[in-house]
Amino acid sequence: MKRVNIILEADLHDRARILAFVRRKSISKIVRDALREWLARNADTKTEILLAEKDERRLLKILESGEFIPSEKAKKSLGLRTRPSVTSNP
DSSP states (O other): OOOOOOOOOHHHHHHHHHHHHHHTOOHHHHHHHHHHHHHHHHOOHHHHHHHHOOOHHHHHHHHHSTTSOOHHHHHHHTTOOOOOOOOOOO
């Protein structure tokens, strides 16, 4: 598991704490379950492909296709090495 910090409004935290106590679950367990449910409802085909892809080069090709971003921008946002920009001299 990974540790994640989230910020909740006070009333949301209070309600989650009460529910956790009543259901005898941790707030973390409630958040994990809710996130799993949200991901199952909202993940589309391209998201599933991206989540399943382990090869970095293939992932970049998927990202640059369709409505995704250009590969250089994807590489930069992932902290990967990008090709130097080529500028032409007149």
